[in-house]
Amino acid sequence: MTVERLTTTLIGGSNGTATLCAILGDKHNPRNNGHTIRVVTRSPQRFFNSNSNNNETNNDRNKIREWRCHEQKPLTDVFPLPFLPTQWLTHVGAPHSVFGYVEGEDVSAFESAFAGHCLDDAGVTDVILLSCPVNAHLPLLRKVARALYKLNDEGKLLSSSSRRDAPPILIGTLYAAGSFDWACRIAFCVEKPPNFKGWKRPLALFGLKSFPYLTKSLKPGHVTLYGRYPDLTVAVAPSTRSVRAHARKAIDRILQNADTGKQMRFIGLSSDVGGDGSGREDIVPGIDGGDSSCRSESMADMADPQNSIGFLMATLNSTNQYLHPSILDALFTDENTPEGKIPDGSIEWEGKPTPLPLFYADGASKPEAARLLTAIACGECFVIIDLCEKMLVPGDSLNPISAHFGGEPFGRFAMTFFGNTPEKVAKRSLLPDLIFKKGNSGGNALEGAKVGPTTDDKVNLKGFHEFMMRFGLVNNTRLGSVVAPCYKDPETGRIRPKVDTRFFVDDIPHGYCIYLGLAELMGCDLERDLPEMLRSTRKLQHWMGKEFVVPANQTVTSMGIVGGARDVKETSAPQAFGIRTVEELRDFLSMALFGDNVSARVERKIKDAIVLKGSDDDATIMLRAKL
Numbered sequence: 001m002t003v004e005r006l007t008t009t010l011i012g013g014s015n016g017t018a019t020l021c022a023i024l025g026d027k028h029n030p031r032n033n034g035h036t037i038r039v040v041t042r043s044p045q046r047f048f049n050s051n052s053n054n055n056e057t058n059n060d061r062n063k064i065r066e067w068r069c070h071e072q073k074p075l076t077d078v079f080p081l082p083f084l085p086t087q088w089l090t091h092v093g094a095p096h097s098v099f100g101y102v103e104g105e106d107v108s109a110f111e112s113a114f115a116g117h118c119l120d121d122a123g124v125t126d127v128i129l130l131s132c133p134v135n136a137h138l139p140l141l142r143k144v145a146r147a148l149y150k151l152n153d154e155g156k157l158l159s160s161s162s163r164r165d166a167p168p169i170l171i172g173t174l175y176a177a178g179s180f181d182w183a184c185r186i187a188f189c190v191e192k193p194p195n196f197k198g199w200k201r202p203l204a205l206f207g208l209k210s211f212p213y214l215t216k217s218l219k220p221g222h223v224t225l226y227g228r229y230p231d232l233t234v235a236v237a238p239s240t241r242s243v244r245a246h247a248r249k250a251i252d253r254i255l256q257n258a259d260t261g262k263q264m265r266f267i268g269l270s271s272d273v274g275g276d277g278s279g280r281e282d283i284v285p286g287i288d289g290g291d292s293s294c295r296s297e298s299m300a301d302m303a304d305p306q307n308s309i310g311f312l313m314a315t316l317n318s319t320n321q322y323l324h325p326s327i328l329d330a331l332f333t334d335e336n337t338p339e340g341k342i343p344d345g346s347i348e349w350e351g352k353p354t355p356l357p358l359f360y361a362d363g364a365s366k367p368e369a370a371r372l373l374t375a376i377a378c379g380e381c382f383v384i385i386d387l388c389e390k391m392l393v394p395g396d397s398l399n400p401i402s403a404h405f406g407g408e409p410f411g412r413f414a415m416t417f418f419g420n421t422p423e424k425v426a427k428r429s430l431l432p433d434l435i436f437k438k439g440n441s442g443g444n445a446l447e448g449a450k451v452g453p454t455t456d457d458k459v460n461l462k463g464f465h466e467f468m469m470r471f472g473l474v475n476n477t478r479l480g481s482v483v484a485p486c487y488k489d490p491e492t493g494r495i496r497p498k499v500d501t502r503f504f505v506d507d508i509p510h511g512y513c514i515y516l517g518l519a520e521l522m523g524c525d526l527e528r529d530l531p532e533m534l535r536s537t538r539k540l541q542h543w544m545g546k547e548f549v550v551p552a553n554q555t556v557t558s559m560g561i562v563g564g565a566r567d568v569k570e571t572s573a574p575q576a577f578g579i580r581t582v583e584e585l586r587d588f589l590s591m592a593l594f595g596d597n598v599s600a601r602v603e604r605k606i607k608d609a610i611v612l613k614g615s616d617d618d619a620t621i622m623l624r625a626k627l
Contacts, residue, residue: 004034005034005035005036005122006034006035006036006126006127006250006253007035007036007038007116007120007122007123007124007125007126007127008024008035008036008037008038008125008126008127008129008250008254009038009039009040009113009114009125009127009128009129010037010038010039010040010095010129010131011040011041011128011129011130011131011132011140011144012040012041012130012131012132012136012140013039013041013042013043013044013046013047014131014132014133015215015216015217015223016131016174016211016213016215017039017041017131018046018067018069018215018217018223019067019069019213019215019223019225020037020131020254021037021039021047021067021093021094021095022067022068022069022091022092022093022094022223023069023091023093023256024037024093024254024256025037025066025067025093025094025095025096026091026092026093027093028092029091029259031253031256031258031259032093035253036096036097036120036122037095037096038095038096038097038098038099038113038118038120038125039095039097039098039099040099040100040101040109040110040113041098041099041100041101042100042101042102042103043100044098044099044100045100046065046220047064047065047094047095047098048063048064048065048098049063049064049065050220064094064095064096064097064098065094065220065221066092066093066094066221067092067093067094067221067222067223068090068091068092068221068222068223069090069091069092069215069223069224069225070088070089070090070222070223070224070225071088071089071090071091071224071225072086072087072088072224072225072226072227072477072478073086073087073088073089073227074086074227074477074478076230084477086477096118096119096120096122097113097118097119097120099112099113099118101143105146107143107146107147107150110143110144110146110147111147111150111151113125114128114147114148114151114157114169115151115156115157124156124157124158124169125169126167126169126170126250127169127170127172127250127254128144128169128170128171128172129170129172129173129174129254130172130173130174131173131174132173133502133505133506134175134177134178134502134506134510134511134572135178135502135505135506135509135510137173137178137180137183138183138186138187141171141183141184141186141187141188142187142190142191144171144187145187145188145190145191145192145594145595146191148169148203149191149192149193149196149595152196152199152200152201153193153195153196155200157169157199157200157201158200158201166201167202167246168201168202168203168204168243168246169201169202169203169204170203170204170205170206170246170247170250170251171184171203171204171205171206172205172206172207172208172251173206173207173208174208174211174212174213175207175208175210175211175318176207176208176209176235176311176314176315176318177314177315177318177320177321177506177510177511178315178506178510178511178514178572179311179312179315179510179514179572180205180207180311180314180315181205181207181235181237181306181307181308181311181593182311182572182577182588183572184205184593184594185588185591185592185593186577188592188593188594188595189591189595191595192595196595197601197604198596198601199594199596203593203594204236204237204238204243204246204247205235205236205237205311205593205594206234206235206236206237206247206251207234207235207311207314208232208233208234208314209231209233209234209235209267209313209314209317209318209404210229210231210232210233210318210319211229211320212228212229212232212255213225213227213228213229214226214227214228214229214478214479214482216481216482226477226478226479226481226482227477227478228260228262230262230409231409232255232257232262232263232264232265233264233265233266233267233314233404234247234251234264234265234266234267235266235267235268235307235310235311235313235314236266236268236307236310237305237306237307237308237310237311237593238305238306238307238593239268239269239270239297239300239301239302239304239305239306239307239310240297240301241297241298241301244266244279248264248266251264252264266279266310267310267313267314267400267404268300268301268304268307268309268310268313268400269300269301269303269304269307269309269310269393269394269398269400270298270300270301271310271400271403273400273403273404274398274399274400274401274402274403274404275300275398275400276298276299276300276398278298278299278300278301279298279300279301300398303394304394306589306590306591306592306593308392308589308590309392309393309400309401310400312388312392312401313400313401313404315514316381316384316385316388316401316514316515317385317401317404317405317406318511319377319406320506320507320511321506321507321510321511321512321514321515322373322376322377322381322507322511322512322533323373323377323473324503324507324511325376325503325507325508325511325512325536325537325540326369326372326373326376326377326536327359327360327363327364327366327369327373328363328497328503328504328540329368329369329372329536329539329540330363330366330368330369330372331347331357331359331362331363331366331369331484332345332346332347332486332495332496332497332543333345333347333368333539334346334347334348342538342539342542343539344543345496345497345499345543346489346492346494346495346496347494347495348494348495349488349494349495350493354483355488356483356484356486356487356488356495357483357484357486357495358480358481358482358483358484359479359482359483359484359485359503360473360474360476360479360480360482361474361479361480362484363484364469364470364473364474364479365470365474367466367470369470370466370467370469370470371466372532372536373466373469374455374459374462374465374466374469375455375459375532376532376533376536377406378415378420378425378455378458378459378465379425379429379455379458379459379532380515380529380530380532380533381515381533382402382405382420382421382422382425382426383422383425383426383429383431383432383458383529384515384518384519384522384524384530385401385402385405385422385426386402386422386423386425386426386432387426387431387432387435387518387519387522387524388401388518388522389401389402389422390432390436391522391582392585392586392589399423402421402422402423405421405422410472411468411469411472414465414468415465418460418461418464418465419460420459420460420461420465425458425459428453428457428458429452429453429457429458429529430444430445430446430452430453431446431452431524431529434446434447435522435523435524446528449528450527450528451528452528452529452531455532484497485497485498485501485503485504486498497543499543499544499545504540504543504544505544508537508540508541508544508546508548509546509548509567509570509571509572509573510571510572512533512536512537512548513537513548513549513562513568513571513572513573514571514572514573514574515530515533516530516533516534516537516549516561516562516573517562517563517571517573517574517575517576518573518574520560520561520562520563520575521574521575521579521580521581521582521584521585522582526549526561526562527561534549534561535552537549538551538552541567546567546570547565547566547567548562548565548567548568548570548571548573549561549562549565550562550564550565559575560575560580562575563575563580574588
């Protein structure tokens with residue numbers, strides 16, 4: 001059997017990285033032959049044996065820690081219920097090389113990992129995969145961009161292939177929430193050197209809509225994988241058949257789809273769900289006679305070459321960003337808090353069966369969590385999804401964003417069956433009619449109103465969906481053991497949330513705030529149209545000591561509730577990047593992902609063309625002759 005080589009560089013020292021090191025480094029699985037794994041992290045000691053120098057990057061295989069992953073495999077990932085049979089598997093493996101970096105301008109660790117300056121002898125990396133919290137995307141992408149620009153200038157990105165048409169280096173994330181492509185544009189724009197003229201080897205971007213693993217590590221060298229997400233949907237850019245084919249091959253291997261039987265689906269205008277279906281036609285140049293260079297791309301791909309719609313779909317349909325805050329809000333709100341006062345986040349937990357609350361088993365079981373989740377996810381987020389689709393997707397026949405709404409497949413089916421798709425919920429909210437007919441007189445009950453339709457008005461069978469959400473979350477075997485992010489206050493004995501965990505620092509500024517920011521720039525009244533999300537954001541940011549939106553007791557300036565907030569710069573809301581109108585958003589989404597200004601490059605070619613050399617008279621004569 002021919003062994004195909006693949007080199008993957010994992011960025012970040014997360015539990016996801018440890019899981020992949022164990023699974024992909026497992027030598028007992030023949031599918032891992034030829035797959036080289038490198039890790040770049042600011043905590044390299046986590047990946048070295050205890051007798052190694054903790055402050056030193058070390059590529060000696062004898063000193064790199066081996067990871068043991070215990071994987072819980074339910075009968076099905078779609079319905080992981082506790083009464084169904086479950087088995088456990090064990091994976092044991094290690095990365096081939098580990099590189100440590102420190103905060104600052106130095107990116108030598110990234111350069112070494114990408115160029116292959118290490119003992120694994122696997123050459124230039126093929127895949128750069130971020131396995132990190134969403135809030136780390138932009139700072140890490142800036143380091144990735146800085147390293148790639150330098151290697152590109154030195155001609156070191158082509159060393160693994162003698163072909164000038166080498167496939168693109170894939171840059172991706174296991175979780176594309178928080179506008180991953182927006183962060184990529186900003187990173188490669190800010191880090192672009194003045195002398196940059198183009199990439200000597202192409203780059204491509206990808207991001208998964210949902211993090212594929214639920215995993216936890218409680219001690220070095222050991223990680224538990226409680227389950228895999230059932231639905232693998234991926235955004236890829238540029239939107240071409242050959243890039244999709246290349247990405248499919250690499251991502252399938254990284255996510256072990258041949259072993260699990262899972263199938264990956266692409267998202268965007270050419271998706272077979274909500275798009276025109278042309279994304280099914282993947283072509284690999286030089287294989288089976290396929291050659292994308294002599295075949296035109298589909299109209300859908302040409303309409304959105306950066307696949308901005310696909311990445312926006314991954315951002316808006318990420319379930320964590322409204323699942324986690326809704327449970328946090330309900331779990332850490334003391335029911336005895338006086339009316340009109342913001343709870344301080346502390347709760348009593350004496351006499352409970354566990355030392356600390358379980359996030360889903362205890363938090364999701366609260367009726368308030370289900371009420372908030374239904375009101376925010378269905379009653380408010382669905383409306384913004386529909387508005388974004390109508391404003392940004394060309395034509396009226398495609399729905400590539402809203403077709404992937406909701407969480408797991410069963411939830412999407414139930415919502416659709418009872419008439420709660422984003423388009424139908426939005427219609428009942430009355431907002432699309434108001435937003436798209438601004439300037440027309442009268443005819444909309446929202447015009448001039450301070451209060452909009454309730455969740456009962458917008459969501460059919462609201463009580464049924466609240467019950468199903470509680471039942472599904474509390475009885476999910478993947479989720480049952482997850483401990484809430486909290487600690488026991490030594491002074492009061494009460495339980496308080498840890499506000500520096502990703503449940504807060506990812507899902508509020510890079511989740512809720514994106515929705516609120518998009519709604520604000522589209523002309524929504526946040527107090528009227530997204531009251532539950534706004535109220536919850538104000539409560540949770542109070543616990544964090546932040547101001548991502550203007551507090552309820554402060555005057556709102558012309559900058560808006562989001563745009564005028566003190567800490568908006570720490571969010572991924574469009575206003576954080578200076579974007580305040582739909583037109584500015586469209587312009588931003590038309591930017592190149594990797595700093596390559598095609599127009600400027602073409603202009604240079606025209607100016608340097610031989611037809612324009614010589615005197616002005618000669619040039620004029622030559623041009624006339626051509627015409």
